[in-house]
Amino acid sequence: MKRYHILLLFASLALGTGSTARAQEWGYPQSFVRDSAGMQYGATKAISQTDGDALLRRSTIKPSNSLFGLLSGLTVMQQGGYASSASLSIRGRGSLNNNSILILVDGVERDLNTLVIEEIEDVVVLKDAAALAIYGMRGANGALLVTTKRGAEQKQSISVKYELAMGTPTRLPEFVDAPTYAQAYNEGLANEGIAPIYSDLEIEAYRSGKYPDSFANVDWMKETLRKWSTTHQASITATGGNKRIKYFSMLKYVNDQGLLRHTDTYPEYSTQLMRNILNIRTNLDIAVTRTTDVSINLLGRLAEQNRPGNVVDSEIMQTLYTLPANAFPVKNSDGIWGGLSGYRLNPVAETSYTGYALGHSRAILADLAITQRLDALVKGLKVFARASVDATAENYDGRTKQYLYESNLAQFDPTGELGPVTTTQYGREDKQLGFYSYLGAQQRSSNIQAGFAYELNNENHKLSSAIFYRQDKYVGLGGGTTSTHQDIVAYGDWAYKDRYFVSASISGSGTSRLPKELRWGVFPAVALAWRADNEAFLKNSEAVDLLNIRASYGLTGNDLVTPYLDRYPFNFSGSFAFTDNILNQSGMAEQRLPSAHYTYEKAAKLNVGFDLRMFDLVTLSADAFYERRRDIMVNANTVNSGIVGITLSDVAEGVVDNRGVELTMNIGRQYRNGYFNIGGTFSFARNKIIDMNEEAQPYDYMKRTGHSTGQPFGLEVIGFFQNQEDIDGSPTQYFSEVYPGDYKYKDQNGDDRIDEYDVVALGRNSSIPELNYSILLDAGYKGLSLSAMFQGVGCYTVPLTTTGVYQPLVNNTTLSEHYLENCWRPNGLVTSALYPRLTTTGSSNNYRTNSALLANGAFLKLRYVELAYTLPRQWVNKIRMKEARVFVRGTDLFSIDRIDVLDPEVMNVAYPVLKTVQLGVSFSF
């Protein structure tokens, strides 16, 4: 934590209900109390909070990728792909269906990643019903409140910052070279009694490289990708204000260049994966009269995203994880690109020689808020109104070309001489670029809120309350994307003598996602807190500086249900041929019955917790929660007789329990010349299916009910078949023909058959880690500071199904070194095999969910380490600067886990996650 956090921490002990979040001041009520360190003193609600500046330590382009480890109860998972956003979940998962959280930016549902970190003031996670009930239909999955920076009554302050980041993949799998591949392919064939297709002479030709056109040996990963990517980020912010007007302005530019190696074939354009982003924000607070405040927020964003003309990043990676080293050369010796039908296209040609495609996105986010204080009428009363309009569009503009490629196939004759070469050409060589363009995305949304707020503050009583109306509309591109919401919200937070706190809130919430008679719901919540340290018996305690004990209970909703289940659709289905000419005619029939019970999900949430500060040294917040989610839409056909003769729509009969604990702790002290902080978060959430209308299972171990929603089910591997006798003497496995080296499964029901009835629960949660934790270290001495964060997850299972890495050879897929080193080999070449024998034809016996292909996905990563030096003030003041700072950082530098070959966060085939080294300077005036 930065130094001033610590100072604020000391200053914050007296916070009460009176000092609510700044956002409320300009119109958006957020009913909670906190200090800047994220502790909630005297508050009743379960939240966690981080300062926006804490995100700067990772300094990612998208804010979601910087949220790791900062907020208890928030699970952040890195996703693969160029320019991808991290996935966010709050308190695990409570639904069998849509678990998307509500993200509000300045009180309006928006994409967090439209922002850049520099404009974020703070991020708050709302976790319990007391905090979420006011969000009605959208609260049950938790909410993330993001507030942008505002001006303050102070002298103008200008900050300039520049950062350079160099990124390299955290991990990329290594694939075998051409001779090894050919040998392995032969082995795969031999494993099924099929004759080899690569002769010794050919394997030797791959090894020698003597005939590179016909017998290529290419490291595609190396040929296509470069080692380092670069990112430049520059920003300038200006903030300040007086009594009449306060402002915060920011301009940020980002240039990000990806990992493609050959991108400058043509001087006119680059084919690199690249982003250019320009965010311009101005937030204004204007005192129009002595009792009237107006706030205006404006964000404009211009962004472009470049890529090679024919391929997106996921396709490039799919090729690199598929194309074997021996497929064809990058270029033939005649200068024509290599390529062969039946294989994926040459990735070097695809990324350098097919033109380029550029996406342009434009976004405008605008807010206007007016607050009128009505103290003249009733002291503490005010009326507020606000409106927001967002519009974004993304247009793609492609300029592509085709190219000529050829294969040169040849065979050796028995004497060892290379026979005639058969040259086949494919494609065509375009001299000019072809054009296309399309609208990739478009959305507009609006939000209106208005109401009254009332605050009371006297010696014994403090009250903060509001009643307001809110409506939202979101329209996306194409049909079925529009949603509207209406809410009426009332809440009050009352404190008596700064010791006893009561909060109550209620919302009436309506959604367009449900039919008229079903679309309204009511969501009440209550919460209590007791500030024990303000009681006489603790008031003068040396040890206890703060002790707050709280509990909350209430109802929240989730309207993210499948739309139109109340309808009774008919459509084309089935066909039958009539006439002597045998002509098919299409049929038409009802598709499903309307849902017999159609509604939104209701989550009853109970939370207990405490906040403690002792010896001016240790702060601790702890929460335990229990949630029961009802009315989850689940299959109805599983419990209704099929004799009805028609599919039934889902019904709201699912029930899921979710429970867990969270801990945030910090030990820190300030000294004259320095400070230290050791902190951390710990979150654990586990759900359990109570009812999912599960179909009767013939064996108890097959039941999903009673397990978590993310529980994988598969076959239990008990070893490998060592030989044919072993196969003959074991129960028949009914998935595909088995050979020595195939997985041998446990016969769970003892019927001497291995089939779908032998499937059991395996591993931990595979949809989300149940355990998340982080350790933050921070120390400073004079101008020097060092900080680091370790973050990890546990109780997490990942499937080992990645093409090429764990599922090689089939359909000419490449083979990872890891697989070859760890798979079952004939004659016991590998003594403790993890993976089944090589196969070129595939094996549905082996490649299905089983205990060997589910791995522990737990990891511990160094999310950042930063060394910074702030120049002595007396130096910089001489050149009229307030502060000058230089820093060097590393992010995601290492990971401790059991996957080794891939990043455990990105097990799919995707553009890799990068670890970065960053250098930066910042000045303020």
Add this chain to the structure above:
Amino acid sequence: MKKIIIPLLALALTSCDFLEYSEYSGYEKDDVYKSFNHVKESLTQVYSYLSGSYGSIDGALRAAASDEAVYVDKLCDVHSMNNGAWSASNTLDTRWELFNAIRSANMFLDEIRGQEFDEYKRNPDYQEMMAQVQYYPYEARFLRAYYHFELARRYGDIPIITTVLTPEEANVISRDPFDEVIRFIVDECDQIAPHLPSSYANVMQAETGRATRGAALALKARALLYAASPLFNTGNDVERWKEAAAAAGDFIRQASELGYSLPDLSKLWNQNYANNTELILGVMQTPSNSFEAQNFPVGIDGAGNTGHCPTQNLVDAFEMKATGLPVVDTDYAEADPAYTDNDPYAGRDPRLQATIAVNNSIWVYNSPVQIWQGGQSGKPVKNATKTGYYLKKFVDGTTSLKVDNTSSKSHVWTLMRYSEVLLNYAEAMVEGYGDYNYKDAPALPLTAKEAVDMVRARTGVEMPAFPSTLTLDEFKSKLRNERRVELAFEDHRFWDIRRWKIGDQTTKIYGMDIFPLDGTHFRYERILVEERIFEERMYLYPIPYSERLKNPNLGQNKGW
């Protein structure tokens, strides 16, 4: 609290329809049943449950669950019917979707009642439309009866459903006794037959393939034959046989008037109604080579997958052409001494080579099928036939699977044809009247022997008539053999085994190992291919365990 707040909110917000935002698009019920085209499509959807390859089990015909064939892929689910793995939780061939078909038929009947298509009255083709519409309700009722029969021969007792059920009704409905189901089917057929046309060749659009009067009469005859059979006629009530005989006789009496005759053997399979004059009901499929890809011998160019391997048991049922005698000793005659295992396919009933591809016979690509050991389609090639035979019926040998030249042919799956009615008649007559020379024209126009001899006399078959020296039991036995031969692979044997209750006689499956002696001669050696499990309970299917939990009133069949 809700009681107060919700009305308040409703009051406050009804003025604006902010939340009323539907982007729903799709057909609604009213759209469908007011439009002639959609009405027609709704009926087509009911037809669509008549399935090609008889609604196969994991790709295999039910023939592979009887002594007609062995399915080559040992992982195919069909083996579960033969090895005892079949159970109420490991269900096979449930055809539960036929309840969807019955529902569609019932809904169609409900909605079309009184539908005059008034809006179309001024259309120039109104009369043509109505010419088709007049048959629709009867077609739907035929299909409903047919689907009831399909379910009843699986489960015995099944619910008779003539209304569109609600889920609640379906959850408590109980099964009606088999006899009542048959009675329902017979009554329906009686009522609809007079209203259906004998052929659609002259109805607007000439949509052959729709249910005809002949189909209704044939279904009735088949249903009554099943009801008279030992599995369901436990008291051996001969009146049932007589009723079955009368129903089949009714068809035969009108056969030529309805347009049915027995065509040349070469026109029997995969032919449309115009060519195949004995086809009563079939499923016509647009050109496809998937059945060929499944069943062509392994090893040929373009690689077949062998699929169904006809058994030696079935091959032995084909008699000698010259004498009409069997090739192995049977309970109706001793083996023809002219037959020898050294040249087993010479001089046999022509239907053998029309049904089954035997060793060294000329077939796909006009080449000999090399089934001998070491041949391209023989052992030890992986997935070569297990029995020494490949399936030919319904497999179009003129199809090419060659990579550079694939072709596809139409298929027509025979559901009902005239010779089945004749054989149904012969069986019912001889069982009902105990005399294969008995007849009583016009109601019973043929004797049992005349009926079966008609089938054997078909052009291209021309097998000797049944000897008149046969005892009654010998006649019955030879008739069963004739049925097996004539209707092989047409989804009859599987059911005949059940209704005759001869399951325990079908567990040993034989094949032929073939060794080459020189280029043209082979040594044939009979082998036991597999021994199957057939238990008493398997005469009827189990009600799926999961469905019993959803509707406890369904009960369970004996032994499951």
